[in-house]
Structure formats: structure tokens, C-alpha cells
Amino acid sequence: xxxxxxxxxxxxxxxxxxxxxxxxxxxxxxxxxxxxxxxxxxxxxxxxxxxxxxxxxxxxxxxxxxxxxxxxxxxxxxxxxxxxxxxxxxxxxxxxxxxxxxxxxxxxxxxxxxxxxxxxxxxxxxxxxxxxxxxxxxxxxxxxxxxxxxxxxxxxxxxxxxxxxxxxxxxxxxxxxxxxxxxxxxxxxxxxxxxxxxxxxxxxxxxxxxxxxxxxxxxxxxx
Numbered sequence: 001x002x003x004x005x006x007x008x009x010x011x012x013x014x015x016x017x018x019x020x021x022x023x024x025x026x027x028x029x030x031x032x033x034x035x036x037x038x039x040x041x042x043x044x045x046x047x048x049x050x051x052x053x054x055x056x057x058x059x060x061x062x063x064x065x066x067x068x069x070x071x072x073x074x075x076x077x078x079x080x081x082x083x084x085x086x087x088x089x090x091x092x093x094x095x096x097x098x099x100x101x102x103x104x105x106x107x108x109x110x111x112x113x114x115x116x117x118x119x120x121x122x123x124x125x126x127x128x129x130x131x132x133x134x135x136x137x138x139x140x141x142x143x144x145x146x147x148x149x150x151x152x153x154x155x156x157x158x159x160x161x162x163x164x165x166x167x168x169x170x171x172x173x174x175x176x177x178x179x180x181x182x183x184x185x186x187x188x189x190x191x192x193x194x195x196x197x198x199x200x201x202x203x204x205x206x207x208x209x210x211x212x213x214x215x216x217x218x219x220x221x222x223x
Contacts, residue, residue, distance in 0.1 A: 062122030
């Protein structure tokens with residue numbers, strides 16, 4: 001949890017910016033929250049009393065994944081070959097060759113993500129399956145379940161891949177879902193007009209000028 005402090009903070013900054021500048025996405029997240037955190041009696045039970053409830057936040061999971069696709073917390077990953085080898089693409093790699101993997105660029109390649117790669121589209125991470133599949137479920141009509149689509153880590157490399165993949169991936173998603181839900185359920189985030197939002201070239205993808213926002217309570221009496 002301590003190791004993920006900065007990466008979680010960076011991811012949340014980009015998440016809130018993308019969500020607040022895409023009101024349709026924000027509305028769907030709030031609708032999903034209403035289904036999950038409101039009891040059958042209509043009383044709010046708080047944010048996520050169990051892992052099962054957290055896993056029902058399928059659309060939120062898609063929005064977070066889409067954020068990390070476009071703005072990975074760690075945009076580049078350097079590697080060095082121990083021995084000479086040939087990549088699956090056919091490119092020869094000599095011994096002790098340093099290779100820089102651009103995770104940022106991979107998330108924006110048309111041949112990987114399609115012609116709509118520039119769109120902030122949580123739906124690309126969601127599908128509908130019948131019951132009985134080993135998937136993350138969300139209650140839906142017609143006995144179908146919304147679920148997150150499994151995307152290979154060599155395609156979605158925000159948490160790296162193979163034996164060097166991030167061991168804190170599940171914890172990171174739990175933290176991101178909890179914090180994002182707590183904030184969005186209680187407050188409306190409004191980005192200050194004309195505030196420039198640009199990535200800062202660095203080991204981590206900080207916002208160059210931060211994220212200046214106005215925070216408004218969703219409860220009328222607290223505005």
C-alpha cells in the first residue's frame with residue numbers, strides 16, 4: 001500500500017479529470033453506485049461493506065482501466081536483455097541491450113485498440129455473459145450479467161506483464177474503486193475553466209500543473 005502511494009494519486013488525478021469532462025460516464029458511475037450501495041429499503045448502507053459489493057462495480061472498473069490505458073501511472077518501462085534473443089516480431093536483440101517499453105504509446109495504438117482509441121470509453125472493458133462464467137458480475141436484467149472483459153497484460157501493460165507484473169494490482173483497483181466511489185458519491189468535481197491539463201515527462205505521469213477543481217457537495221443543504 002505504501003509503495004502504491006504516488007501511483008494511486010497520479011491515477012486518481014487523471015481519473016477525476018476524465019470523468020468530470022465526460023459527464024455521461026460520471027452519470028453511469030453514479031447510477032451503478034446507487035444500485036450497489038443503496039439497500040432494498042432505500043437506505044444508504046455506506047460504501048462497500050464487502051469485496052463482493054466492490055466487485056459489482058463493473059462500470060467503475062472499466063472507467064479506471066480506461067484511465068490507466070490512456071494515462072498509465074508509470075508511462076515507460078526500461079528493460080535490459082541478459083542474453084541475445086529474437087523478439088516475436090522478428091527483431092534481433094543483442095546481449096545487454098537496453099529497451100524502453102512505452103506503455104503510454106501502447107495504450108494509444110490504433111492497431112491494438114481500434115480506431116476509437118482516443119475515446120474515453122469504459123464500455124470497451126465490459127461485456128455481457130450468462131451466469132456460470134468465472135467473471136466479475138453485476139446484477140442485470142434478462143438473467144444476463146455485466147462483466148469485465150479480460151485483457152491480456154501484454155496488451156494492457158499498465159501493471160506490466162509476465163513474471164515482472166505488479167503484485168499489487170488487485171489492491172490498487174480496490175483502493176482506486178473505494179476512493180473514487182467515496183468522492184463521486186458525495187461531491188461533484190468541476191475542473192476550473194481554462195486550467196491546462198498536460199502530462200509531465202517523468203518516471204510517473206504527474207499532471208504538469210496539477211488539477212485545479214471546485215468541489216461541490218451533492219447534498220443541496222451543504223452547497
